[in-house]
Amino acid sequence: MINALGLLKRRNFLPLFTTQFLGAFNDNLFKQAMVLFATYAIFNDPKVEQSFNAFATALSTLPFLLFSALAGQLADSHDKARIIRIVKTAEIGIMLVGAAGLLVAHTAWQTTGVGLMLGAVFLLGLHSTFFGPIKYAILPQHLARGDVLGGTGLVEAGTYLAILTGTVVAGWITPHSAAIGVLIVAAIGWFSGRQVPPAPRLGPPIKLDLNPFRSSWQLVSATLHIPRLFLAILSISFFWTIGAVLIIIFPPLVKNVLTTSQQVASIFTGTLSVGIAIGSVVINTMLKGRISARYAPASVIAMGVFVVLFSLLVRTWVPAPAGQLYDWTAFIAQPRAALVLLVLLAIAVTGGMFVVPLYAFLTTTVAEDQTARTVAANNVVNSGAMVVGAGVVTAISMAGVTAEDLLFVVAGMCLVSAWLAQKLHRACDNGCPAADCAG
Incomplete structure (x- = not known):
């Protein structure tokens, strides 16, 4: 296996990596700009702020629930590169809606602006629904088997570095600048998407089922009866549920408990992203290209421990004077600020070490x-x-x-994820069909 970073020099990988990086950056630039605007400029109630963030998260996730089956059918029955071009064209239109929302929300038509922003959030979820299966499924088609784990790790690392830059930039620019920025990035992503090499259908033709409920049920039931895939998917699902909870609670926590500005909120979200990117690279190095759940249980248990430690740290935080917020320089100057960021980074690193091999497992243990x-x-x-x-x-x-207190719920979910990952590792040892899966 070549060094994973060497894949970035290859024509069959770099355009895909660039396209997914730009898409993740743009998605998070817009969403973070919206969340920060709602948290710091619209609402002034921690309960309402968390509820709004939860609603936005659910809205962006709903398309995955409804249309993932159709997305998978299309990706397996058509040229994946052609679908990428269509999806990236649609992104330009979506960002026109989102940019309009960011601009209108700062006028007297605030409710209309919020509606446009939430509409764009749903459409961005739809965009990701159709792009998501491709960015992983195309790897075994373009790369040698020994490079798939490295490619998966780079895609994951790139995704979270994009999330990092998108969320940090959103905290430092105005909504007007964000509106312009998302349109420019969408245009660049459209161009890079056109450079992805062809990836034609490999198997027999598939008759598309356009009923989202029936097709989703059939898709899941056709996959989850395989014990190893069942365990891998459940483990990943618990991880992303954990991630969703953290994303929902962090902006209000940073504002109301740590009493810091929106720039610090972006730094926190960005720290999570860069940590998962680091974990992606670390686990690829530890496994040396082998696809195994060997380290997954220990990784997610460590993640739970760090989540508990983070909860204890924020409980003893000294808040800013009443009516004030720490800016990023004042936050960094606090005695425990470095420790808070290090623990947050540790949460993300161990999370990345947990989830990346599971995605590689999904794409290499099926035809x-x-x-x-x-x-x-x-x-x-x-x-x-x-x-x-x-x-x-x-x-x-x-x-x-x-x-x-919600952080303790997250820690408990980490224990469930560890149990599932351990069962997956044992199932893999007892007869995984992938030759390099046994750990």
Whole structure:
């Protein structure tokens, strides 16, 4: 296997990497700009802020639940590169809607602006629904088997570095600048998407089922009866539910508990992103290209420990004087600021170490003409779990449970993920069909 970073020099990988990087950057630039505007300029109630963030998260996840089956069918029955071009063209239109929302929300028509922004959030979820299966399923088609784990790790690392830059930039520019920026990035992504090499259908023709409920049920039932895939998908679903809860509670927690500005909120979200990117690279190095769940249980248990430690740290934080917020320089000057960021980074690193091998597992233990549908089935289950998680967060928040206490719920979910990952590792040892899966 060549060094994973060497894949970035290859014509069959670099355009895909660039396209998904720009898409993730743009998605998070817009969403973070919207969330920060709502948290710091519209609402002034921690419960309402968490509820709005939960609603936006559920709205962006709903398309995965409804349309992942169709997305998987299309990706396995058509040229994946052609679908990428169509999706990236649609992104330009979506960002026109989102940019209009960002601009209008700062006028007397604030409600209309918020509606446009939430509409763009839903459409961005739809965009990701159709692009998501492709960015993983295309890898076994373009790369040698020994390079798939490295390619998956780079895609994951690139995604989270894009999330990092998108969320940080959103905290430092005005909504007007964000509106212009998302349109420019969408145009660049359209161009890079056209450079992805062809990836034609491999298997027999597929008759598309346009009924989203029937096709989703059939897709999931056709995948989850395989024990190893069942365990992998459930493990990933718990991880993304954990991620959804953290994303929902962090902006209100940063504002109301740590009493810091929106720039610090972006730094926090960005720290999560860069940590997962680091974890993606670390686990690829530890496994040396082998696809295994060997380290997954320990990784997610460590993640739970760091989540508990983070909760304890924020409980002892000294808030800013009443009516004030720490800016980023004042935050960094606080005695425990470095420790808070290091623990947050540790949460993300261990999370990346947990989830990346599981995605590689999904794309290498099934036939190549079924990879997109397998990833799509994973997306359906993931999105369902995230929607449920967002609903639970909303209900718990309205009942008065604080963000600090919700972190203990996250830690408990880490233990469930570890149990599932351990079962997956044992199942893999007892007869995984992938020759390099045994760990």
